[in-house]
Amino acid sequence: MRRHDGAYAKIPGEANLKILVTGAAGFIGSTLAGALLGRGDEVVGLDNFNDYYSPARKRANIAPLLRNPRFRLIEGDFSDPAIARDAVAWKPAAIAHIGAMGSVRYSVKNPALFVQVNIVGTANLLEAARLAGVPHFVFASTSSVYGQTDKIPFVEGDPTDRPLAPYPASKKAGEIMGYAYHNMHGMSFTALRFFNVYGPKGRPDMMPYIVTDSLVHGKEITLFDAGAMRRDWTFVGDILEGVIAAIDKPLGYEIINLGRGEPIDMNAFVHIAEEIADKKAIIRVAPAPASEPKVTFANVDKARRLLAYNPRVSVREGLARFWEWYTKEAMAPPATASTD
Numbered sequence: 644m645r646r647h648d649g650a651y652a653k654i655p656g657e658a659n660l661k662i663l664v665t666g667a668a669g670f671i672g673s674t675l676a677g678a679l680l681g682r683g684d685e686v687v688g689l690d691n692f693n694d695y696y697s698p699a700r701k702r703a704n705i706a707p708l709l710r711n712p713r714f715r716l717i718e719g720d721f722s723d724p725a726i727a728r729d730a731v732a733w734k735p736a737a738i739a740h741i742g743a744m745g746s747v748r749y750s751v752k753n754p755a756l757f758v759q760v761n762i763v764g765t766a767n768l769l770e771a772a773r774l775a776g777v778p779h780f781v782f783a784s785t786s787s788v789y790g791q792t793d794k795i796p797f798v799e800g801d802p803t804d805r806p807l808a809p810y811p812a813s814k815k816a817g818e819i820m821g822y823a824y825h826n827m828h829g830m831s832f833t834a835l836r837f838f839n840v841y842g843p844k845g846r847p848d849m850m851p852y853i854v855t856d857s858l859v860h861g862k863e864i865t866l867f868d869a870g871a872m873r874r875d876w877t878f879v880g881d882i883l884e885g886v887i888a889a890i891d892k893p894l895g896y897e898i899i900n901l902g903r904g905e906p907i908d909m910n911a912f913v914h915i916a917e918e919i920a921d922k923k924a925i926i927r928v929a930p931a932p933a934s935e936p937k938v939t940f941a942n943v944d945k946a947r948r949l950l951a952y953n954p955r956v957s958v959r960e961g962l963a964r965f966w967e968w969y970t971k972e973a974m975a976p977p978a979t980a981s982t983d
């Protein structure tokens with residue numbers, strides 16, 4: 644439950660939880676861990692600080708958490724089963740498995756890495772959870788599992804057996820493995836399909852960062868399909884509301900979209916960023932790669948019903964908050980862009 648001051652409140656009378664957050668140094672994981680600590684929970688964070696993007700940025704993300712006595716960091720790789728077992732040995736009430744390799748286009752070049760981290764790693768954590776008797780597992784999945792489709796908005800029951808790249812295929816595998824653990828061991832498993840998450844601490848390989856950074860430094864921005872691709876940009880604060888509600892409420896086995904439900908095309912997105920930065924973009928257009936869907940568009944009825952989810956932050960407001968963070972944190976841009 645989110646209060647109007649932005650903090651995440653507990654349901655009155657509820658005890659503090661012990662929660663394992665994987666990917667705790669990343670964009671969403673560090674924001675989630677901070678929000679859970681903020682409401683009084685005890686958090687163990689697991690991250691391997693890989694160099695897909697700057698490990699220094701991940702250290703900066705996690706620095707404020709390390710000052711909290713209710714936070715403990717395990718530095719390690721969950722695709723090693725011994726690390727996964729260690730991370731779960733303290734018997735958390737729930738695992739928020741946020742850590743992953745997360746870029747569609749990087750997965751095309753590095754499929755084995757995505758199998759190892761996203762499939763083997765998730766299987767390791769599920770098995771470790773079973774051995775330790777952890778009853779509840781929340782899994783960060785993605786809108787990319789819907790692939791290329793004209794059927795919009797995306798509903799959880801839509802076909803997801805045509806992923807466009809290894810990344811969504813690996814996330815789909817995680818969703819399915821979760822069902823096996825629910826079926827065999829009664830573990831509660833909630834897969835949350837995030838749609839194009841952005842906000843402060845946002846990933847430097849994603850369009851909100853790249854567009855902002857390019858505007859500031861007068862660099863060219865590549866837009867696929869002449870900017871016609873539509874994305875359902877969802878502010879991280881809204882996503883967290885859904886994630887925390889999912890942590891608090893074991894549901895058996897569920898797959899739930901967390902998006903905003905109001906996609907905009909990339910031209911409009913860049914235009915808003917131009918207004919916020921008060922700069923003009925230099926645009927280069929290119930054909931979209933086969934890994935990119937034309938649209939992402941969440942139907943969030945199920946999240947509203949099961950998690951009282953209510954996304955509130957418009958792209959204009961969210962990008963303004965991103966801008967505020969970015970202008971205090973100037974860092975070098977990465978080489979490739981991603982919208983997932």
Ligand SMILES: NC(=O)c1ccc[n+]([C@@H]2O[C@H](COP(=O)([O-])OP(=O)(O)OC[C@H]3O[C@@H](n4cnc5c(N)ncnc54)[C@H](O)[C@@H]3O)[C@@H](O)[C@H]2O)c1
Pocket residue numbers: 665666667668669670671672689690691692693701719720721722740741742743744745760764783784785786836837838839840841846982983
């Ligand atoms: N950002 C989005 O728009 C978006 C959209 C859909 C789904 N997701 C999913 O949300 C989750 C978080 O995404 P993010 O944008 O915060 O990405 P991120 O890259 O910032 O965070 C992922 C973190 O996981 C860590 N990690 C990766 N492999 C690991 C391993 N083997 N062992 C331990 N730690 C490991 C990384 O070091 C990183 O800190 C991911 O599962 C991603 O697939 C994100």
